Amino acid sequence: MNLDGGVPRPFVRPMRGWWRRDPFFVRYMLRELTAVAVLAYAVVLAVGVVRLSQGEVAWNGWLAALRAPWSIVLHVLILAAMAVHAWSWFQIMPKTLPMIFVGGRRLAGATITRAGWLATALTSIALFALARWWQS
Amino acid sequence: MPEPKNIEICVLRYHPEHDPEPAWRSYQVPCTDDMSVLQGLQHIKDEIDGTLGFRWSCRMAICGSCGMMVNGKPRLSCQTFLRDLQPGPVRIEALAHLPIERDLIVDVGEFVNKLEAIKPYLIPREPRTLAEGEYLQTPAQLERFEQYTSCINCMLCYAACPEYGLNRDFIGPGVIALLHRYNADSRDGGQAQRQPILNAEEGVWSCMAVGYCSEVCPKQVDPANAVNQNKAVSARDYFLRFLAPKGAAP
Amino acid sequence: MDVAEVDVAIVGAGGAGLRAAIAIAESDPSLSVALISKVYPMRSHTVAAEGGAAAVTQAHDTLEAHFHDTVAGGDWLCEQDVVEYFVGQAHQEMVQMEHWGCPWSRKPDGHANVRAFGGMKIERTWFAADKTGFHMLHTLFQTSIRYPSIRRFDEHFCVDLIVEAGRVQGLLAIEIASGGFRLIRARSVIIATGGAGRVFRENTNGGIVTGDGMALAYRHGVPLRDMEFVQYHPTCMPGTGLLFTEACRGEGGFLLNKDGYRYLQDYGLGPAEPTPRNKAMELGPRDRLSQAYWHEKRKGRTLSGPHGEVVHLDLRHLGEKRLRERLPQIYELAVQYLGVDPAAAPIPVLPAVHYTMGGISADGLTAAPLAGLYSAGECSSVGIHGANRLGSNSLTELLVFGRVAGMEAAAYARTVPHGAPTKIGALAEEARARALAILARPSGGERIATLRREMAQSMEDGCGIYRTAAAMQATCDKLAELQQRYRRVQIDDRSRVWNTEWLLAIELGFLLDVAQAIAHSALSRRESRGSHQRLDGFAERDDAHFLKHSLAFHDGDGPPRIAYGPVKITRSQPGTRAYGAAGEQADAERRAREDVHA
Numbered sequence: 001m002n003l004d005g006g007v008p009r010p011f012v013r014p015m016r017g018w019w020r021r022d023p024f025f026v027r028y029m030l031r032e033l034t035a036v037a038v039l040a041y042a043v044v045l046a047v048g049v050v051r052l053s054q055g056e057v058a059w060n061g062w063l064a065a066l067r068a069p070w071s072i073v074l075h076v077l078i079l080a081a082m083a084v085h086a087w088s089w090f091q092i093m094p095k096t097l098p099m100i101f102v103g104g105r106r107l108a109g110a111t112i113t114r115a116g117w118l119a120t121a122l123t124s125i126a127l128f129a130l131a132r133w134w135q136s
Numbered sequence: 137m138p139e140p141k142n143i144e145i146c147v148l149r150y151h152p153e154h155d156p157e158p159a160w161r162s163y164q165v166p167c168t169d170d171m172s173v174l175q176g177l178q179h180i181k182d183e184i185d186g187t188l189g190f191r192w193s194c195r196m197a198i199c200g201s202c203g204m205m206v207n208g209k210p211r212l213s214c215q216t217f218l219r220d221l222q223p224g225p226v227r228i229e230a231l232a233h234l235p236i237e238r239d240l241i242v243d244v245g246e247f248v249n250k251l252e253a254i255k256p257y258l259i260p261r262e263p264r265t266l267a268e269g270e271y272l273q274t275p276a277q278l279e280r281f282e283q284y285t286s287c288i289n290c291m292l293c294y295a296a297c298p299e300y301g302l303n304r305d306f307i308g309p310g311v312i313a314l315l316h317r318y319n320a321d322s323r324d325g326g327q328a329q330r331q332p333i334l335n336a337e338e339g340v341w342s343c344m345a346v347g348y349c350s351e352v353c354p355k356q357v358d359p360a361n362a363v364n365q366n367k368a369v370s371a372r373d374y375f376l377r378f379l380a381p382k383g384a385a386p
Numbered sequence: 387m388d389v390a391e392v393d394v395a396i397v398g399a400g401g402a403g404l405r406a407a408i409a410i411a412e413s414d415p416s417l418s419v420a421l422i423s424k425v426y427p428m429r430s431h432t433v434a435a436e437g438g439a440a441a442v443t444q445a446h447d448t449l450e451a452h453f454h455d456t457v458a459g460g461d462w463l464c465e466q467d468v469v470e471y472f473v474g475q476a477h478q479e480m481v482q483m484e485h486w487g488c489p490w491s492r493k494p495d496g497h498a499n500v501r502a503f504g505g506m507k508i509e510r511t512w513f514a515a516d517k518t519g520f521h522m523l524h525t526l527f528q529t530s531i532r533y534p535s536i537r538r539f540d541e542h543f544c545v546d547l548i549v550e551a552g553r554v555q556g557l558l559a560i561e562i563a564s565g566g567f568r569l570i571r572a573r574s575v576i577i578a579t580g581g582a583g584r585v586f587r588e589n590t591n592g593g594i595v596t597g598d599g600m601a602l603a604y605r606h607g608v609p610l611r612d613m614e615f616v617q618y619h620p621t622c623m624p625g626t627g628l629l630f631t632e633a634c635r636g637e638g639g640f641l642l643n644k645d646g647y648r649y650l651q652d653y654g655l656g657p658a659e660p661t662p663r664n665k666a667m668e669l670g671p672r673d674r675l676s677q678a679y680w681h682e683k684r685k686g687r688t689l690s691g692p693h694g695e696v697v698h699l700d701l702r703h704l705g706e707k708r709l710r711e712r713l714p715q716i717y718e719l720a721v722q723y724l725g726v727d728p729a730a731a732p733i734p735v736l737p738a739v740h741y742t743m744g745g746i747s748a749d750g751l752t753a754a755p756l757a758g759l760y761s762a763g764e765c766s767s768v769g770i771h772g773a774n775r776l777g778s779n780s781l782t783e784l785l786v787f788g789r790v791a792g793m794e795a796a797a798y799a800r801t802v803p804h805g806a807p808t809k810i811g812a813l814a815e816e817a818r819a820r821a822l823a824i825l826a827r828p829s830g831g832e833r834i835a836t837l838r839r840e841m842a843q844s845m846e847d848g849c850g851i852y853r854t855a856a857a858m859q860a861t862c863d864k865l866a867e868l869q870q871r872y873r874r875v876q877i878d879d880r881s882r883v884w885n886t887e888w889l890l891a892i893e894l895g896f897l898l899d900v901a902q903a904i905a906h907s908a909l910s911r912r913e914s915r916g917s918h919q920r921l922d923g924f925a926e927r928d929d930a931h932f933l934k935h936s937l938a939f940h941d942g943d944g945p946p947r948i949a950y951g952p953v954k955i956t957r958s959q960p961g962t963r964a965y966g967a968a969g970e971q972a973d974a975e976r977r978a979r980e981d982v983h984a
Contacts, residue, residue: 005566182835272496
C-alpha cells in the first residue's frame, strides 16, 4: 500500500486501576469479593466435618470455638457478605435467563429478582422451622 | 432564544502526528438549556478551535457515531444535555478501552471486523422464493429477538466493559447481542454455524458478568442478557458433545 | 497514491448503495465492487428514516392507486413510466428485505403489517416500529457482509470523479484515518450519496447530508434536475429540526394551532374527523401541511417558542401504551430532547427541510447523461417524486432503484475495458493537488462555519416554503458572493490524520454548488407546483410553460445555466390536486372518466 498521508498511531490507554474508575465497577469488585466470604464459610464447615471424624472431644472443641467472640464476629461478617452476595446475584439473575413469557407477556427483570428473594425467604423460614423442630 | 451561560468543557486531546500522549484542554462554551454536549463540541470546532476531531451525524441517537465518555460515563453526546451537567466543568474523552485515533475519535475497525465475523445475516431455516411471499412471524416471535435488533453499534457497551479493556480479543457485548439477535429469530437456522464463535475463548466465557454494558446501552438492548444466556447455551453445547460425539449440536 | 481496481465503484453506502452492491454481488459474483463511504455504512442517513416504505400489499389496494397517489402527489412532474415500474417492483423488494431478516412489524397472523401515510389512499406503508430506515440500513449492511466480492472502503471521502475519454472511469478518495489518497479505478460508478438538506438552516438531516455526489456529477457536466423542489416536513423539533415521523399522524395524531383548533380543515384538507382518513387533514401531503403552517403563522394563530413559532402535534388521545408500542423512538425523542411526555402534553413542532426531490439527472434505468455513471436514492432524480415526494416512497426508492442501478452499472461494466492507467493517473494527480491546495491556504481568511451559516440562512430566507423573485434573487446574489469568499476559506488544521476540518471545507464547496443549483432553478420556475410555491404573481400551476423538468448545468465560475426537459406523461393527464372531501370527489370523477374510456 502506498498512501501518502500521515501515519496513524492509535493510543491505547492503560487499564491500571480500572475498577476504581466508576462506582459500578467498585460495586462489582465488592460482589466478587463476597465470594471469599462464601469460601470462608465453606472452610469453617469443612473443618467441622473433619473434627467430627476425629471423635467427640474434637467435635466439642470445634463447637466451643464457634461460640468464641472472634468466631461470632466472623460469622456476622460472613452473614453480611452473604447478604450482599445474594442481593447482587438476584440483581443480575434476569440477565442470565432467557426471556420468560407468562400468558403471552414477558416477565419483567424486577419480577425475576423478586422471585429470587421470595425463594430465599421461603427456604430460610423452612430452614429455621426445621432447626426449631430438631431442637425441641 | 434563552440567555446563554458559559460552561467549561475539558476535552482530552490527542494528535498522533505531534502528541506523545493525550492531554486535557479546556474551553469556555456559551450554553443554553436545550444544548447537547455535541452542540457544545460543535461550537468549539466552529468558533474556537477547528482542529478538534469527533464523529457525529444524525443528532437524534440513531446513527451511533457520537459515543464518548462524558464525566467518566459512556454516553451519546447528542442525547446528553449540558443543562444536566451544570455548573461544570464537563470532562469529555474518547470512549474508554478503545484505541484513540485522534481526540475523541476511536478505532471502530476492530468492532466492525468482529461484527463481520459472526455471520450477522439471516441463514434461512427453510429457504423461500420471493414468489412465496414473506415468512410468517407472529408478534410474539418477533418479540423474542426484537430488542437485540435495536443495537445502533455505538460501542458504549465496549467502553463499559472492563474485560474488553483488558483483552481486546473478546468479541464483546454488542456483537454477541447481534449474534443472538439472529439465533433468536424464528426464520433463522444458523445457530450451529455461529456456536463455535460463542464457545471460543474470545466468546461468551470471556465475560465476567460486570453487567455495566446493559446499564449504559442507550437503546435498551441489554447485551449482558444476550451474553449470559448464551453461557448456558454454550455449556449445554459443550456437554452435549460428549453425548453425541459426532458433534450433532442441537 | 494507492490504486485499487474494481469493476463497479459505488459512492455512498446507505440504503441505495448497499442495495446496489448486493444486486451486483448476487447476480455476478465475478464482478468486483468497491463500496466507498465517508462514514461506516450503518451511520448513513438512511438510518434516520422513521415511518416506513410503501408497497401495494392489501387485497383491496392496486398498483393503479399507488401510481395515481404518487403522480398527483408530485403535481404531475413525475416520469410516469418510471413511477409505473416503481410501484410494480415495490412489493417484491419489501419481501426481499423480509427474507434478509428485516424485522418488519407484524399482524397477529404473522404477515407484515402496513400503516397509513400522508397522501396515500390506502394503507400500504411497511414499517418496523418507528425505526424503519434504521432497520432497513442495518439489515442491508449486515446482509452485504455475506458477499466477498463487495470490498468496502469505510471512512473514505470521495473528492472527485475521474472522467476520461467521455466516460467515468473511477474516483479519487481520501482515506480519512491517514489523510492519504486512494484512486479507485472502475468501469462504472454509481452515486448513492443521499440528499443535500444541510444547505438549509433548519433541517432534519444528519451532518453528513451535504450533497457530495450531486456536486461531483454536476461539476462534470451532468445536470441536476428539479432542484427547486425541496420538501419541508411539517412536524419537526424547534431549534434542531429533528423529525417527528409522519407515522405520528398515520397513527392518528392531530395538528392544532394555539386555540387547540385543527386548522388544516381551513386549507382544503377537511372535513375534520376524529380518526385519520387517508389523504385528508393530517394525512394530507407534506407540502400542503407545511404551507398551512405558514398561513397560520401569518394569521398569528401559532404559539411562540424559544426557537420561533410552533403548532402542536397532539398524540395524547392515542394513550401511552400505543405510543410506546408504535412510536417508541418518538416517545423517547420528545421526553429527552423537549422534556415533553407525548401521552400527557402536545409536542411543539414546526416545518423543517427534509428532502431534496431533485438530483442527478437519471433516465428510468438510473443512467446519467455521462457514460458509465449511475445514481440511486435521494441524490438521484430518476423521476418518481416530481414536485413533491409522498412519505414512504423514498425508502422504497432506495431498494427498487438501488437494485436497478446495480444491475445497469454491472451490465455496462461488462462492455467496457479499464482505461489507460497513465491518463487516469494524471487526472487523479490533478484532483489530488486541488484537494491538497485547501490545506495550503494562507491563514487570515474566512471561517468555514461563518460561510456555512450565511449560506443556510440565505437559503431559508429565499427558498423556503413560500418564495418570491426578490428573495430568491437575493439568495442567488448571496451565494455568488459566498462562492467568492469560499476561495479564501481557511482552516486551522493542516495535518493529515483525521483532519475533519479539511473535509468540512471540501463539503462546503459541494454545498455551495448544490445551493446555487437549487436557488437558480427556483428563480427560473415562474409558477407554483408542489413544494415550489410563489407569492409574486405566479401562485398558480402553469402547465403550458412549466410542465417541464428543470435542468441546472454547472457553468464554470458563474451561476448555473438553467434549461428544461420534457416530462413523460403516459396515463395520467395533469389534473387538480385535491385532498380531503374534494379529493375523494375528484377521485370518483377520474374513475368514472376512465371507466367510460375503458
